[in-house]
Amino acid sequence: MSSEKTNQTVQTTGHTWDGDLQEFNNPLPNWWLWTFYATVIFAVIYWIFFPAFPIGNSYTKGVMNDITYKNADGVENTTHWNTRSLFMKEMQDAREMQKPYIDKISKASYAQIAKDKDQSAFAYSTAKVLFADNCAPCHQTGGAGVMGLYPNLVDDAWLWGGSYQNIETTIRAGHVGFMPGFKGNLSAVQIDNVAEYVLSLSGEKVNVANAAKGQAIFEGAGGCFACHTKAGTGQIAMGAPNLTDKIWTIVDVQAAPGLAEKKAVVKSVIDKGVSRDMPGWQGRLSDADIKMLTYYVHQLGGGT
């Protein structure tokens, strides 16, 4: 029998081109044929159990392939097999897997979350996604904000307070930050003097006499102290920034090269004032989400 196999001469297709050019006929091996039949059988089985053929406006749905899932609102739905339902089912499974963690975090205090390595890791990674979806458009992906428009969340200065409670309140209710422009109310010289005084609060070397005049306006006629306090340390109740630290949130004083330039940018703020608005997220996010987000933002640079 093996001599049969080895003595087989190669068959040609019978055509001859250019006198001697012939084409071999190399027959397919049998196993290949059976593999082909197997794929055909597989296809028929697939047609029966999965959506396959269009019929008019509809299509064959397949049998014995129901998927039952609950959507985010808890409504149960049963459909034939399709990738969207598979996805919904996966989302349901994910929600159920996360539930024990979220339940735990809902009951825990912020201090407890911060001390527990599993809870803090879960809150951090979940809130990172929430932050990217809800906060990053203004505050940027890393929370660094945009100078003059959206506050920096990674430094340790907080207009409205950096404790867990303050941050949660901010996220829930939002804030309207407002400082009036003083152009017209104060003369150009007065504004110049106030700017010099404000710079002196942060330790810049300025003309002492001018700064003294500015201090008088700051603590008196100008009314700056009403929000920023007489010491210039600000009030979180008003969202008024601390003017004595090294952080500038509206204009980049640090980047300005000399005193004249620094004064110019500070004056522009006193001239025009500031008006900013952050919407509240109460109702848009669940309590647990807000809690995790608060933990995340506090982790970025919050204080006590």
Add this chain to the structure above:
Amino acid sequence: MTDILIQKRIPVIPRMVKGRFRRIKYVILFVAYAIYFMLPWLRWERDNGPAQAVLFDIASRKFYLFDLTVYAQDIFWLAGLLVIAAFLLFFVTGIAGRVFCGYFCFQTLWTDVFVLIERLVQGERNARIKLINGPNTAEKILKLTTTKFLWLLMSFFTGLAFTAYWADSFELTKLFFTGQAPFPAYATTLFLMVTTFVMAGLAREQVCTYMCPYSRFQAVMFDDDTLIVVYDEQRGEGENGRIKPSRDLSVKEEREHQGYGDCIDCGYCVQVCPTGIDIRNGMQYECISCALCIDACDTIMDSIKYPRGLVRYSSEHELHGSPRRWYKLKNLGYSVSILLVTGLLVWSIMTRSLTELTVNQVRQPLSVTLSDGRVQNRFELKVVNKSDHTQSYQISLEGIEQAELDMGHFAEFTLRSGDSVKLQVAIKHTRLNHEGQRIDFMFVVQSLNTKDIPIIRHKAVFNQP
């Protein structure tokens, strides 16, 4: 003329043979089966995981190999292992031909066992041919069914043994037979069962001939000194070819006198061939170098008192009278590569760190000014305890004086064996003199429990705005 579109398969029904190569093959088969089927059941006490000597735990991403625990991060060891395997294969193939195919390949091993089963039920080759070509009697159906059933049983245990490597073997087997095992366990077992049955039972030599890529490219590793199974044509054919020993032609001298070769054309070498070729036609790509034809021919030569070696391991050079050369650049290169990679792999495993530290700098923003004028950089650290015991760790800085390390509540933390933690870390430093200045420093992770765990350092950079 009618074209043949589908090649009809001629079934190969190999005959039994005894001899030294068959004996070697049985020893290898026994050892390989003993390891494959018994390894998952071997118990092994360890502090940090299940008591199974070899366990590939996909769910927790840990591979347990006796006293070695391989974590997902160490998976590049697998690359090392594969490189060694590839070089070893090239090396051995260059010197000794298709040793892997003939002696070690699981296709060969499992086909051997399936042929043994076939023989046990249906008898020797002649009886099997008779049975297959004979009428459909009850005996035929019973024997064929029994064979297939035993094959299936063998395939099933092959599949189950494989599955047992991926979970606690005893627990899994119990769940498996009570119908409670997870779906992947059933799917894996079924898949291996079906492929084993089809490949070793039905497809057999077609796997080597048509499917296996190695059999097709191994020829490029051959040279004139490579060991191959050859039929000594000069001796076997003489001047007038091979001939069956009739009364006048049974004595060697008489045959030589008449110009006939030593081959008595008994056909034993062809009958024992598992791929159904005739070795006397020369080297063929179907030949897996299993050397069973050597055993067959030696048996015949012994029985008629001719010298052995009409079919033997030889090489092109040897056949033409020149000696085999072992020392050549190719072999030297392969051996050096194998030693080198093996050394690297062993070194990498021996010096593996028991604590793993990954440092990711938070880059959005790279740095930030704090209210007191200091600069803050944030880092995300990941610490993995790869030792066998629970450890408490402390993290400190090196090479950055005056810096304050803020770890939140995790200045010290405890990790169970195999556990990991992600930490958000802030480093605060007074403003540096120059804009854009950087400080290179080290994060240091130290175990507080024992001095046996080496201290781990990781480079990092502090950036100034």
